[in-house]
Amino acid sequence: MGRLTSGRAGKKFLAVTGLFAMGVMLLLPIFVALPALAGGGAPAAGGPPPDVVAAQEAEGAEGEEAKVEIGRDVYYKTEGPVVGAPAPKTQDTAEFYPRYNFESRVLLWVANQQHLYYGSFVLAVPIFCMCIEFAGLLSKDRAMAKKYDQLAYDFIKISLTAYSLTAILGGILIFTFLTLYPAFFGYLSSIFRPVMHIYALMFVAESGTLYIYYYGWDKMKEGLLKWLHASMSVVLNVIGTVLMFLANSWIGFMMSPAGVDEQGRYLGNIWHVIHTALWNPLNVHRILGNMAFGGGVVAAYAAYRFLSAKNDEERAHYDWMGYIAMALGVAFLIPLPFAGYWLMREVYAYRQQMGITLMGGLLAWLFIIQATMIGILFLTTNYYLWQALGRMTGGERFQRYIKYFVFILVVGLLVFITPHTIVMTPAELKAMGGQQHPVLGNYGVMSAKNGGINAIIMTTIASFIWYQRGNRVPAVKWAKFGNIFLITFFVVAHLNNIWVACYGYFIPANVRIGLSVPQVAGTLSCLFFGSALNLAMLKQSRELGPIRWGQIAPRSQYALIMLATAFTWMMGLMGYIRSSVRLFWHVNEIMRDNSPWAYTHTIGFGANVISFNVLFFWITIMFVFWLGALGAKKAPVPATQPVPGAAPQPATGH
Amino acid sequence: MTWLKLVEGYMPMQMISELAGSILVFALINWTLNRAGMGIPKFWAGVGVWIYIQLYLKYRIYPPIPFSVRAIYGTVSACGIFMWVSGSEDAWQEFKRPVMNVMDGISGFHKGMRTVALIVIPLALGGFAYNSFLPSFEEPIELRTVHPAPPATTKVHGKTFVLQVVENPYRVNNEGKYDQAYTDARIVEQAMGRLMKDVNDPNYNPWDPNAEGYTKYVREGGEIFFQNCHFCHGDNLNGRGLWAYAFNPIPANFTDAGTIAQLQETFVFWRVSKGGIGLPGEGFPWASVMPPWEQHLTVDEIWKVVMFEYWHTGYYPRTWD
Numbered sequence: 002m003g004r005l006t007s008g009r010a011g012k013k014f015l016a017v018t019g020l021f022a023m024g025v026m027l028l029l030p031i032f033v034a035l036p037a038l039a040g041g042g043a044p045a046a047g048g049p050p051p052d053v054v055a056a057q058e059a060e061g062a063e064g065e066e067a068k069v070e071i072g073r074d075v076y077y078k079t080e081g082p083v084v085g086a087p088a089p090k091t092q093d094t095a096e097f098y099p100r101y102n103f104e105s106r107v108l109l110w111v112a113n114q115q116h117l118y119y120g121s122f123v124l125a126v127p128i129f130c131m132c133i134e135f136a137g138l139l140s141k142d143r144a145m146a147k148k149y150d151q152l153a154y155d156f157i158k159i160s161l162t163a164y165s166l167t168a169i170l171g172g173i174l175i176f177t178f179l180t181l182y183p184a185f186f187g188y189l190s191s192i193f194r195p196v197m198h199i200y201a202l203m204f205v206a207e208s209g210t211l212y213i214y215y216y217g218w219d220k221m222k223e224g225l226l227k228w229l230h231a232s233m234s235v236v237l238n239v240i241g242t243v244l245m246f247l248a249n250s251w252i253g254f255m256m257s258p259a260g261v262d263e264q265g266r267y268l269g270n271i272w273h274v275i276h277t278a279l280w281n282p283l284n285v286h287r288i289l290g291n292m293a294f295g296g297g298v299v300a301a302y303a304a305y306r307f308l309s310a311k312n313d314e315e316r317a318h319y320d321w322m323g324y325i326a327m328a329l330g331v332a333f334l335i336p337l338p339f340a341g342y343w344l345m346r347e348v349y350a351y352r353q354q355m356g357i358t359l360m361g362g363l364l365a366w367l368f369i370i371q372a373t374m375i376g377i378l379f380l381t382t383n384y385y386l387w388q389a390l391g392r393m394t395g396g397e398r399f400q401r402y403i404k405y406f407v408f409i410l411v412v413g414l415l416v417f418i419t420p421h422t423i424v425m426t427p428a429e430l431k432a433m434g435g436q437q438h439p440v441l442g443n444y445g446v447m448s449a450k451n452g453g454i455n456a457i458i459m460t461t462i463a464s465f466i467w468y469q470r471g472n473r474v475p476a477v478k479w480a481k482f483g484n485i486f487l488i489t490f491f492v493v494a495h496l497n498n499i500w501v502a503c504y505g506y507f508i509p510a511n512v513r514i515g516l517s518v519p520q521v522a523g524t525l526s527c528l529f530f531g532s533a534l535n536l537a538m539l540k541q542s543r544e545l546g547p548i549r550w551g552q553i554a555p556r557s558q559y560a561l562i563m564l565a566t567a568f569t570w571m572m573g574l575m576g577y578i579r580s581s582v583r584l585f586w587h588v589n590e591i592m593r594d595n596s597p598w599a600y601t602h603t604i605g606f607g608a609n610v611i612s613f614n615v616l617f618f619w620i621t622i623m624f625v626f627w628l629g630a631l632g633a634k635k636a637p638v639p640a641t642q643p644v645p646g647a648a649p650q651p652a653t654g655h
Numbered sequence: 656m657t658w659l660k661l662v663e664g665y666m667p668m669q670m671i672s673e674l675a676g677s678i679l680v681f682a683l684i685n686w687t688l689n690r691a692g693m694g695i696p697k698f699w700a701g702v703g704v705w706i707y708i709q710l711y712l713k714y715r716i717y718p719p720i721p722f723s724v725r726a727i728y729g730t731v732s733a734c735g736i737f738m739w740v741s742g743s744e745d746a747w748q749e750f751k752r753p754v755m756n757v758m759d760g761i762s763g764f765h766k767g768m769r770t771v772a773l774i775v776i777p778l779a780l781g782g783f784a785y786n787s788f789l790p791s792f793e794e795p796i797e798l799r800t801v802h803p804a805p806p807a808t809t810k811v812h813g814k815t816f817v818l819q820v821v822e823n824p825y826r827v828n829n830e831g832k833y834d835q836a837y838t839d840a841r842i843v844e845q846a847m848g849r850l851m852k853d854v855n856d857p858n859y860n861p862w863d864p865n866a867e868g869y870t871k872y873v874r875e876g877g878e879i880f881f882q883n884c885h886f887c888h889g890d891n892l893n894g895r896g897l898w899a900y901a902f903n904p905i906p907a908n909f910t911d912a913g914t915i916a917q918l919q920e921t922f923v924f925w926r927v928s929k930g931g932i933g934l935p936g937e938g939f940p941w942a943s944v945m946p947p948w949e950q951h952l953t954v955d956e957i958w959k960v961v962m963f964e965y966w967h968t969g970y971y972p973r974t975w976d
Contacts, residue, residue, distance in 0.1 A: 211768035337964040352802035353819055353919055361917065363937045376731075380738065387742045408678055411735035412671055415728055421913055422801050425721035427794040427903055433718045435894050436801055437911040438906045439725060440716055441665040446913050503668065506912050509839055509971030554744055590807070605800075 017494045064068055072262030075591070077273050080524050085267025088592035089184045097184040098596045105181040106598040107610060110580075112170070112177040114573055115621075119296075120248075121287075121572070122622075124241045125295020126160035127211070129329055131234035138231055152322060158297060159629040161215050164208075166625065185587045185594075191357040192260075192267050192274055193251060200247045203240055218284040245291070251363075253280035256583060257351050258591050262423050267592040274510035278351040282344035289337045292577075294568045296330020301565030302626050304558035308550075316551035317450060323561050324389065330564070331382050333647045335461065335528060338375065339521055346514065348582075355589075359582050360447075361421060366604055367578050369420045372450070376414040379457045381564045385412060388462045388557035393471035394546025409460045409495075417453035421445035439574060443506070452502025452516055455524045459494055467536045472545045475538035481537045490531060494523040573611040582606075661717070668967045670716065674761075675788070677707065683751050689783075697750040723796075803937040804917065811928045811949045811957070818921040823972075825872040826920075835974060837881045838962075842885050845969040876963030879956050883948070892967050902943055909968045920972035925959045927952075 038222030070083040091097035098105065121515040130153045138150030179185040190197055214233050221230035253275075254260075261267055279600070303323030349356030358364055374482040387403055390396030419441050430436070443449055467489075475483065501520045505513040583589050593599075602610075661669055681704060683918035688694050695703070709732075712725050718726075736782035760766035808817050828834035841859055843849045850867050861874035880888070887906040887910055888898040894908035931943030948957060965972055 122711070352807070353922070354807060357802055357922075358804035358937065360798050362804045365800070366798065380734065384738050384742070388736075391744050397745075399741065400743035400746070403746075403764055404678075404682065404739045407735045407739045407742070408675065410738075411731055414731055416671075418727060418731070421723065422799060423721050423800055424723040424796055426796050429719070430797075430904050433721065434905065435908050435911075436799070437908050437913050438718065438720065439911070440661065440666040441720060442911050442913045446917060448912075449667065506916075507845055509835075509974065554747070556741060556747075559755040 039529070042145055043265070047105055057309065068244050072264075072266055072268050074259060074268055074270075074273060075261060075263055076278060077258035079268075079270075079273075079407075081268030081270055083262065083266045084269045085265075086188075088188050088261075088265025088588060091184050091593070091595045093595050099181060104598055105596065109174075109177050109181060110577070110610060111196055111614060111617070112174045114576055115574060115618060116167065116170040116174045116571065118572070118614075118618045119170055120245075121291040121294050122298055123164045123167050124245055124288075125165075126156050126299065127214075127234060127237050127241060128292060129295060129299065129326070130157045130160070130489050131231070132329065134231050134234055138227065148321075150222075152325065155629075156217050159299070159302065159625060162625045162628045163213060163622070164622055165619065167352050168204075168208075182596075183295055186591065188592060189191075189254075192254070195271060196247055196250060196275065200244065203247070204245045207237065207240045207244060209528065212239060225356055231651065236281075237313050239530075242288065243289060245496055247275075248278075249283045249287060250275040251279070252579070253277040255586075255588050255649070256355075256361045256579070258588050261591060263591075279344070279347055279536070280346045282340070285342045286340040289333045289340050293330045293337055293573055294331035296326050296328075296333065297561075297565035297568035298622065299326035299380055300330060300561040302326075302629075304561040306630075308555060310551075317549075318555055319550045320392075323558065327385060327561060327564065328384070328388070331461070334378060334382070335458055336525075338458070342451075343519065352589075355582055358584070359578065363601060364425075364578050364581060364585075367421065367574060367581075367607070370608075371391070371571060371578070372418045374567050374574065375454070376417055376457065377567045378564060379461050380410055380414065381560045381567065383464045384460055385503055385557050385560045385564070386468045388554050388560065389468060392549045392551075394549075394551045395440065395474070396471040399467045399471070401589070406464065409456055413453040413456035413460070415453075416444045416449050417457065419444035419449075431466065433491075448502055448505030448513055451505070451520055455498045455520055457497065458524050459491065459498070459527050462524075462531060463491060466531060467540065469532075469535055472548060473539055473542040474545060476541045476543045477538055480538060483534060487531060487534055487538075491527060494527050497523045528598075530648055533638055547575065566615065566619070569615045570611060573614045577611060673715070674708070674711065678704070681707075691742060696753060697740055697746060697755055701740045702749060705729075705733055723839070726946050735931070736958065791950060795862045797942070798941060800937055800939070802911075802922075803935050804923045806924050806935070808927045809928065811924075812954050814954065816924070818919070818925055821921050821924075823920050823924075824955070825868055825869070825876075825958050825962055827872075829868055831868070835972075839971050842966045842971070845967045849967070849969050872959050873963050873966045876956075876959035876961070877967070879952065879960045880963050880967075883951065887945075891963060906945070909964050909970075910972075915964055915968065915972070916970035918973055920961055920965070923964070923972075924957055927957050927961060 071080050072083040075079055089097070101108075133149050133153040133156065137146040137153065140146040140149060205625055210233060212236055214230070215235075217230060221227060248287065254277055257278040258265075259277040260270055260272075300323045303319045303326055307316055307319035307323060345356065345360065348359065360368055387400065421442075423436075423438065423445075424439070425433070446455075474480075476523060477483065498520055501516050505516060508516070581601055583594075584601065585594050586592065587594045660924065669904075669917075679699075685695055685700060709729055710727070712720055712728055739746075741747040748765075756830055757765050757768045757772065760769050806819050806860050807813050810816075824833075826833055826835065826838045828837040841852070843851055853859040855863075857865040857867065858870060860866065861870040861877060863870070866874060885892075885896055886898050887896040887902070888894055889899065889906075889908065892909040895907045896906065899905045907914050926945075928947065928949040930945045930947035931941055933947055934941045934943060952960070
């Protein structure tokens with residue numbers, strides 16, 4: 002026995018040591034690369050242009066001491082030694098823009114978007130896995146813990162195939178850049194050389210961690226090893242997030258360059274180049290967006306499997322999986338508009354004309370489409386939750402109030418999507434008596450729109466609270482007081498929201514922007530305080546009946562598919578908007594795009610390309626799903642859950 | 656519906672309140688009828704509410720709402736009604752029952768309805784398709800960019816202005832220093848119309864002979880406005896000047912919350928200086944005949960007239976701090 006114990010302990014020790022060594026090896030390349038980062042990198046690739054070299058050679062005889070030219074940072078306004086070449090001044094020739102008989106920009110657009118879709122998916126899914134695996138670890142109910150573990154495994158299996166595709170699409174993207182936009186990519190890589198190397202090394206670390214995480218699942222399923230396995234998911238996600246931040250620094254630089262002078266010459270401070278005006282807002286917005294998108298895609302997968310299920314067990318399993326994925330996705334969807342608001346605020350602060358191009362000018366109509374998509378996302382979420390009440394005994398007591406929620410949602414959405422620039426015929430324009438409509442014109446500006454979206458979000462939170470209560474009635478002593486308090490809280494938050502939205506018309510813009518804080522605070526209070534209070538009230542609750550997993554109207558599953566499609570479409574749209582706002586610049590105000598495609602597409606053409614991207618992604622992801630389903634193992638969930646004691650219930654835990 | 660006016664200043668909330676009130680009345684009627692055992696079938700309730708909303712938008716709101724916006728509102732309200740009628744399984748079954756009855760032809764009446772539907776729906780779709788292919792002599796729809804993005808810098812009378820950072824030199828306090836808050840406190844009040852805060856105080860009344868500093872500059876801006884701008888933009892700055900209706904679109908209405916209230920002062924400075932002809936490509940179609948006022952006014956005059964526009968409308972120029 003003693004030998005057995007010591008043998009096990011030895012194995013554990015070896016396993017821990019092995020894992021530690023693995024972690025060190027994986028992170029080693031990053032530490033090795035750090036000096037390059039700290040040193041700010043070397044001069045730009047290819048050295049200075051020939052005319053500069055010639056001038057330097059001419060000076061060479063007298064130039065024993067190299068003369069260091071000082072440049073001024075276009076954003077930080079600091080001074081630094083010029084160590085890079087100026088941004089190339091391109092011309093519409095094959096040298097700068099080699100091409101096929103097709104629009105190079107569209108080719109790059111498709112390659113970029115597909116890579117982003119898959120990149121987002123493989124960054125988001127491991128975060129879900131981490132959450133679900135920890136939920137399983139913390140669960141006291143062993144059966145439930147096993148189901149969570151199996152679900153996390155199912156998720157990561159899908160992610161693994163998608164990961165290979167992400168890498169392939171990344172390769173295609175780089176080749177597209179190199180072959181179609183060599184001058185621009187050469188310039189960008191000369192600035193970001195150390196970052197690009199670190200990016201590549203991080204990718205290696207990410208791959209290694211992911212493979213060990215996936216293939217080590219069964220070997221590391223008990224005790225300390227399981228905790229190590231779960232910890233590895235944290236490492237995986239940290240690396241993934243840093244990867245995304247690094248990639249974001251490139252697009253941040255293209256939109257709001259820093260760390261270079263007016264000619265685009267690198268000034269030796271790589272942190273300035275990375276940490277541009279829009280980098281952090283982009284980081285936050287993208288991470289939330291990726292999570293919401295990932296949740297939507299997994300929910301669509303579950304919906305598809307639900308609709309094609311052959312028996313009740315399968316239906317129950319995929320109903321549950323769809324619910325979890327949807328709940329995780331929506332949890333990140335709710336703060337997403339606030340992150341978007343911050344990003345836009347920073348865009349306006351960086352360049353007024355960029356903000357106006359986006360929100361009031363050339364791209365404003367695309368923002369109306371975006372608002373419509375956001376509305377679809379929230380309305381679909383509410384619809385799914387109302388349908389889900391149908392699988393709970395007692396859920397029907399809430400369904401009679403749906404019409405009032407619908408009214409708030411519809412009014413909020415109508416205000417949110419009313420365009421500032423109205424499409425009309427000249428005859429309609431004349432009949433209206435001017436470009437601005439005295440009633441609708443007020444809905445077309447930010448003050449009203451903030452009110453609209455906050456009303457929608459608060460209603461969605463209320464639907465979640467309904468859902469949490471679906472089959473339960475609070476039994477705490479203070480239940481009556483709690484209910485009155487909760488209702489009053491939501492009513493006051495709504496009134497505050499409407500009041501601030503109206504008051505916003507009578508105050509300066511800077512005060513109005515500041516007032517969005519109490520507006521958002523009201524909404525977030527509903528989210529955090531309302532949900533927490535509700536959960537506290539449900540700590541002691543009376544069960545009205547079980548959750549009948551799988552017994553949900555098929556409409557709900559179509560809602561999940563719609564949710565995912567709307568996410569995908571919106572992501573494509575926002576990527577296009579973000580990229581288009583640079584107009585005719587490769588790097589804003591630094592490197593001009595002189596290709597024949599440096600114009601803004603019509604809305605119709607843009608929408609067609611976005612739709613193509615969405616369709617292409619869904620066709621390929623179906624292939625990934627099919628691969629994931631090959632040899633799938635599932636832990637069936639009983640069609641009817643027993644009335645549990647203290648066991649965590651997925652329906653109420655999120 | 657001209658006898659029941661929308662009240663200026665309250666119109667946006669009035670529209671929402673009227674719609675909310677109507678829905679509540681409908682719900683109350685339906686509840687009463689249900690109690691009396693004569694509830695309206697869900698299908699007809701849904702269709703009825705949708706038709707009511709369309710009629711409300713078309714006939715209640717004045718000036719008329721352009722078709723594109725009514726189409727958006729119609730689609731969203733249809734989606735909302737679908738969410739309501741299919742929110743629960745019972746409601747959905749009730750809603751689709753009349754449709755299924757017609758499809759199944761459960762009685763002679765339903766069979767007749769089915770036949771009518773089978774004839775009318777294809778004909779209607781065919782008619783719609785035919786109409787959409789007919790040549791039209793109407794002017795095409797314009798997706799006009801009302802506020803095109805300004806350039807980063809603009810050159811007026813030989814001087815370059817960086818629009819992101821430049822400040823109105825006349826927006827100053829008593830000490831002659833740029834002071835947004837000081838000047839914001841002295842604009843007219845917006846209530847049921849626009850009123851000066853204190854007509855007897857030279858700090859608030861630009862036409863007081865003792866007005867100095869900011870208020871004096873506002874008066875000078877007003878004089879320039881009434882000498883040059885009011886013919887088109889109107890003496891109430893609402894875009895209804897003497898010549899306004901010679902143009903389509905009519906000149907910008909500064910009293911609307913969607914025009915100068917949304918813009919930085921430097922944007923307005925740039926638009927006034929460069930006029931319609933100076934609009935960037937983004938502003939296509941360039942449906943503005945405003946002259947480039949830099950050819951007629953000095954830089955100082957342009958700044959003063961811009962400041963007057965904000966003073967008179969009671970709006971604050973957009974700032975970022």
